[in-house]
Amino acid sequence: xxxxxxxxxxxxxxxxxxxxxxxxxxxxxxxxxxxxxxxxxxxxxxxxxxxxxxxxxxxxxxxxxxxxxxxxxxxxxxxxxxxxxxxxxxxxxxxxxxxxxxxxxxxxxxxxxxxxxxxxxxxxxxxxxxxxxxxxxxxxxxxxxxxxxxxxxxxxxxxxxxxxxxxxxxxxxxxxxxxxxxxxxxxxxxxxxxxxxxxxxxxxxxxxxxxxxxxxxxxxxxxxxxxxxxxxxxxxxxxxx
Amino acid sequence: xxxxxxxxxxxxxxxxxxxxxxxxxxxxxxxxxxxxxxxxxxxxxxxxxxxxxxxxxxxxxxxxxxxxxxxxxxxxxxxxxxxxxxxxxxxxxxxxxxxxxxxxxxxxxxxxxxxxxxxxxxxxxxxxxxxxxxxxxxxxxxxxxxxxxxxxxxxxxxxxxxxxxxxxxxxxxxxxxxxxxxxxxxxxxxxxxxxxxxxxxxxxxxxxxxxxxxxxxxxxxxxxxxxxxxxxxxxxxxxxxxxxxxxxxxxxxxxxxxxxxxxxxxxxxxxxxxxxxx
Amino acid sequence: xxxxxxxxxxxxxxxxxxxxxxxxxxxxxxxxxxxxxxxxxxxxxxxxxxxxxxxxxxxxxxxxxxxxxxxxxxxxxxxxxxxxxxxxxxxxxxxxxxxxxxxxxxxxxxxxxxxxxxxxxxxxxxxxxxxxxxxxxxxxxxxxxxxxxxxxxxxxxxxxxxxxxxxxxxxxxxxxxxxxxxxxxxxxxxxxxxxxxxxxxxxxxxxxxxxxxxxxxxxxxxxxxx
Numbered sequence: 170x171x172x173x174x175x176x177x178x179x180x181x182x183x184x185x186x187x188x189x190x191x192x193x194x195x196x197x198x199x200x201x202x203x204x205x206x207x208x209x210x211x212x213x214x215x216x217x218x219x220x221x222x223x224x225x226x227x228x229x230x231x232x233x234x235x236x237x238x239x240x241x242x243x244x245x246x247x248x249x250x251x252x253x254x255x256x257x258x259x260x261x262x263x264x265x266x267x268x269x270x271x272x273x274x275x276x277x278x279x280x281x282x283x284x285x286x287x288x289x290x291x292x293x294x295x296x297x298x299x300x301x302x303x304x305x306x307x308x309x310x311x312x313x314x315x316x317x318x319x320x321x322x323x324x325x326x327x328x329x330x331x332x333x334x335x336x337x338x339x340x341x342x343x344x345x346x347x348x349x350x351x352x353x354x355x356x357x358x359x360x361x362x363x364x365x366x367x368x369x370x371x372x373x374x375x376x377x378x379x380x381x382x383x384x385x386x387x388x389x390x391x392x393x394x395x396x397x398x399x400x401x402x403x404x405x406x407x408x409x410x
Numbered sequence: 411x412x413x414x415x416x417x418x419x420x421x422x423x424x425x426x427x428x429x430x431x432x433x434x435x436x437x438x439x440x441x442x443x444x445x446x447x448x449x450x451x452x453x454x455x456x457x458x459x460x461x462x463x464x465x466x467x468x469x470x471x472x473x474x475x476x477x478x479x480x481x482x483x484x485x486x487x488x489x490x491x492x493x494x495x496x497x498x499x500x501x502x503x504x505x506x507x508x509x510x511x512x513x514x515x516x517x518x519x520x521x522x523x524x525x526x527x528x529x530x531x532x533x534x535x536x537x538x539x540x541x542x543x544x545x546x547x548x549x550x551x552x553x554x555x556x557x558x559x560x561x562x563x564x565x566x567x568x569x570x571x572x573x574x575x576x577x578x579x580x581x582x583x584x585x586x587x588x589x590x591x592x593x594x595x596x597x598x599x600x601x602x603x604x605x606x607x608x609x610x611x612x613x614x615x616x617x618x619x620x621x622x623x624x625x626x627x628x629x630x631x632x633x634x635x636x637x638x639x640x641x642x643x644x645x646x647x648x649x650x651x652x653x654x655x656x657x658x659x660x661x662x663x664x665x666x667x668x669x670x671x672x673x674x675x676x677x678x679x680x681x682x683x684x685x686x687x688x
Numbered sequence: 689x690x691x692x693x694x695x696x697x698x699x700x701x702x703x704x705x706x707x708x709x710x711x712x713x714x715x716x717x718x719x720x721x722x723x724x725x726x727x728x729x730x731x732x733x734x735x736x737x738x739x740x741x742x743x744x745x746x747x748x749x750x751x752x753x754x755x756x757x758x759x760x761x762x763x764x765x766x767x768x769x770x771x772x773x774x775x776x777x778x779x780x781x782x783x784x785x786x787x788x789x790x791x792x793x794x795x796x797x798x799x800x801x802x803x804x805x806x807x808x809x810x811x812x813x814x815x816x817x818x819x820x821x822x823x824x825x826x827x828x829x830x831x832x833x834x835x836x837x838x839x840x841x842x843x844x845x846x847x848x849x850x851x852x853x854x855x856x857x858x859x860x861x862x863x864x865x866x867x868x869x870x871x872x873x874x875x876x877x878x879x880x881x882x883x884x885x886x887x888x889x890x891x892x893x894x895x896x897x898x899x900x901x902x903x904x905x906x907x908x909x910x911x912x913x914x
Contacts, residue, residue: 199558200470201505218503222772241510246553247460247476282813284772289503294457312699315743317724320700357700394698401726401741402696420758423801
């Protein structure tokens with residue numbers, strides 16, 4: 170049985186309870202997509218692509234006053250320890266839905282009636298928190314595609330491991346821990362767009378975990394912003410003559 | 411699923427005319443010669459959780475392959491051989507024309523042709539993957555995902571498959587007297603006997619060209635893929651598209667591909683051996 | 689002369705607070721102005737706007753676009769204008785009111801793959817854009833080099849009162865046919881086309897920089913000295 174938190178308060182990978190895993194975001198990694206990004210969050214490696222707004226096929230699925238948002242979260246067969254067959258599982262279908270619902274409030278879909286905006290996430294390697302990393306990457310890809318957004322969306326999980334509240338659980342902590350609470354927020358509007366709980370927590374633990382996750386989200390938002398600024402504004406002074 | 415009519419890229423007449431004019435001078439839209447490959451970039455060991463992995467770029471075509479090695483029962487007609495399964499998917503990420511869903515006939519053809527090249531060249535000595543004959547063998551799964559389409563998926567997928575297999579590592583398993591399978595401390599590579607190299611050509615009018623882009627594929631009349639081993643033996647081939655090749659063109663294509671395979675082999679071997687992750 | 693304040697913004701960021709007029713790509717909540725796209729925010733006495741650096745082409749009536757014929761029916765051509773929707777060019781607007789499908793053959797006039805320079809005559813949120821080629825210079829495009837840039841960068845390529853495009857045209861001896869939808873055709877001598885292509889790519893990558901015109905001028909004059 171692995172010691173999830175040792176006597177110095179350090180986790181299996183040496184992190185403190187409030188520490189994020191190493192995080193890296195790259196913007197515009199795929200040439201064909203309208204917008205794209207790549208994220209590494211701990212050992213998670215995920216590619217996000219946005220296609221759209223574009224015409225909806227079949228036409229009867231189009232909405233007259235707004236765009237239809239579609240999201241596909243898929244794990245590559247080699248992304249997990251035991252090879253996963255390529256067909257979408259029930260878990261992937263549920264995650265696709267919650268990710269879509271986490272991103273939708275941030276998008277100004279009324280600006281693109283009768284179209285569809287498609288978000289594709291491919292998890293190349295998974296290590297706990299892949300849906301959160303996927304949401305974070307999707308928001309960057311949507312901004313890269315130039316889709317009008319009220320705000321970015323950023324996600325992080327908190328949880329309870331060995332009786333302590335921690336953030337950004339990896340796969341082992343997720344499996345062996347007591348609770349996993351992924352959340353997504355719009356960081357400027359301070360609205361929650363995703364919240365799931367798997368496990369058991371006392372009310373004060375829930376509140377503490379929620380607060381820690383929100384604060385972690387704001388830290389991740391700075392990395393999102395930085396990645397977008399790097400790609401779009403790399404050098405020089407802003408302006409027009 | 412029959413899919414003879416798919417929504418596909420329409421090449422601008424202007425671009426097509428430019429292409430044909432350049433081809434008559436043995437040049438292409440991206441300034442390549444007829445027999446030039448685009449830049450081939452090979453990175454291995456990109457997915458630590460997989461037994462082996464490779465990300466390959468051929469120009470803008472981007473592909474990632476992962477190897478998972480498991481144990482299972484052999485096929486009844488080959489009780490003394492391990493299993494090899496090659497699967498390919500063109501992800502909806504990869505192109506505006508790729509739809510989510512199970513692999514269509516193009517993706518299945520892609521996987522099967524790449525598989526043929528690996529199998530017929532005997533890249534992996536499947537007889538060395540047996541643990542208990544007739545009962546337990548190693549099963550090597552290679553899954554390839556196309557991340558960005560810009561032509562020549564056959565070669566890019568093949569290079570990623572080969573590079574990920576060649577750099578794959580697994581814990582050595584041993585069988586004790588009671589027929590129990592145990593993991594040892596030793597980490598070993600797959601038993602590799604050959605490195606097959608795939609070369610794809612397209613025919614546009616009377617001209618044969620190597621490594622077509624998406625635009626060239628949208629205009630091409632026929633395509634041919636040939637796979638070679640180190641001794642210049644051809645171990646797999648596939649002609650694609652409804653157009654034809656005349657006999658001279660087939661022979662010319664084979665000669666061109668043989669020479670290009672030697673060049674690409676150097677690039678692939680360099681990409682494989684620079685994986686220092688062990 | 690009141691000054692214009694500029695800053696780089698990403699979606700959701702607060703640009704400014706105050707009594708301003710929202711111009712474009714901003715959301716006003718009470719007296720706070722937020723960006724809805726990644727781009728360059730400009731705050732002046734006229735109001736607040738964000739010049740986006742990315743985004744799809746959304747057609748506007750009177751826009752001139754370069755479109756690619758991708759299909760046709762008995763009554764119209766379907767044209768890809770690099771937007772969320774395909775556009776239609778009605779056969780009637782090309783052949784006249786007395787058009788009849790038995791008499792005229794659509795593919796003989798424009799076939800699949802042809803590029804046309806057309807004007808958007810109708811576009812509302814309930815149907816696809818309708819194009820017309822009646823007008824000076826419209827119709828099938830001349831032979832030239834085709835380039836695609838992000839539609840958000842087109843205004844910068846045209847420049848204030850056409851200053852950028854005129855600069856490039858005179859230095860390269862080429863004519864630039866620019867579609868609002870991000871498709872550009874360069875017509876001219878081969879070395880001019882090459883230089884114009886480099887200039888256009890530079891506009892695309894430096895659209896947000898104050899130094900763009902200067903950099904373009906160095907690029908264009910630097911080549912002449914060679």
